[in-house]
Amino acid sequence: MNSPAMNLSLHQLSKRYGETPVFSNVTLEVAAGEFVAIVGESGVGKSTLLNCMAGLDHWDSGSVSLRGTDVGALSDDARALLRRQHVGFVFQAFHVLPHLDVAQNVALPLLLLGTPDDARVQAMLQAVGLEGLGQRLPQQLSGGQLQRVAIARALVHKPSLLLADEPTGNLDPTTAERVMDALIAQTRLQNASLVLVTHSQAAAARADRVIHLRADGVHV
Numbered sequence: 001m002n003s004p005a006m007n008l009s010l011h012q013l014s015k016r017y018g019e020t021p022v023f024s025n026v027t028l029e030v031a032a033g034e035f036v037a038i039v040g041e042s043g044v045g046k047s048t049l050l051n052c053m054a055g056l057d058h059w060d061s062g063s064v065s066l067r068g069t070d071v072g073a074l075s076d077d078a079r080a081l082l083r084r085q086h087v088g089f090v091f092q093a094f095h096v097l098p099h100l101d102v103a104q105n106v107a108l109p110l111l112l113l114g115t116p117d118d119a120r121v122q123a124m125l126q127a128v129g130l131e132g133l134g135q136r137l138p139q140q141l142s143g144g145q146l147q148r149v150a151i152a153r154a155l156v157h158k159p160s161l162l163l164a165d166e167p168t169g170n171l172d173p174t175t176a177e178r179v180m181d182a183l184i185a186q187t188r189l190q191n192a193s194l195v196l197v198t199h200s201q202a203a204a205a206r207a208d209r210v211i212h213l214r215a216d217g218v219h220v
Helices: 046-053 076-086 102-112 118-127 143-155 173-190
Strands: 006-017 020-031 035-039 061-066 087-091 161-165 193-197 209-214 217-219
Touching (some): 006 046, 006 193, 020 193, 035 046, 046 193, 087 143, 118 173, 143 161, 143 173
Parallel strands (some): 035 193, 035 209
Antiparallel strands (some): 006 020, 006 061
C-alpha cells in the first residue's frame, strides 16, 4: 500500500513500442512538496514517462498511483477528470492559445472545472511577475513571459502534481533562471510535487533529487 505521504508512486513501470522497450521497471515515489528532476540521454523515454505519470499515455506493465488512486484502473473519462483536478503541465513549447489574452489563457483550467475565479487568476499573474499584462495577447510577450504564463496556468487550479517537460529549453540562461525561480517558488508555496524533465544541469541542480532514466529503469 502506498504511503499517505507519497503524492505520486510508480511501481515497476515499463513501456514499449512494438518490440522496442522505451523504459523498463521504473519505480519512483514523489512526496508532496518534493521537486524531482529526471535526466537522461535523448530517446530514453523521459517525456513518455511524464505522460504516463499523468495517464496521458498507456504503459505495458507496472502501476501509476496519484494521490492514492490507481490511474491504470480508471476509465478514460475518469483519468481526464483526475488530470483536470490534480495535475498541471508546463511544456517547452508553451502551448498558449494565441487568440486568447494572457488572463484568459491562465483561467482555462478553472473554466474547465466550472470554477471561474478572476481574483485567483490575477493573483497567479502577480505571483509569476506578470501583473498588469493580463489583457495582452501572447504574440505581444517574450519567450520568458510566455513560459511564466504557462506556469501560472498550470498552477492556477492548485494541482497536487506539476509535470514540466524541458520548460527552459528555449530560453537564454538568465531568463531560464527566472522561470525556474517562479516555477519552484509557486510549487513550494502550494506544496505541490514537481517532476521536471530537463537537459539543463543548472535546472537539475536545484531539485531535491535527480533521477537518471535509462532503458533498464531509474538510477539515483
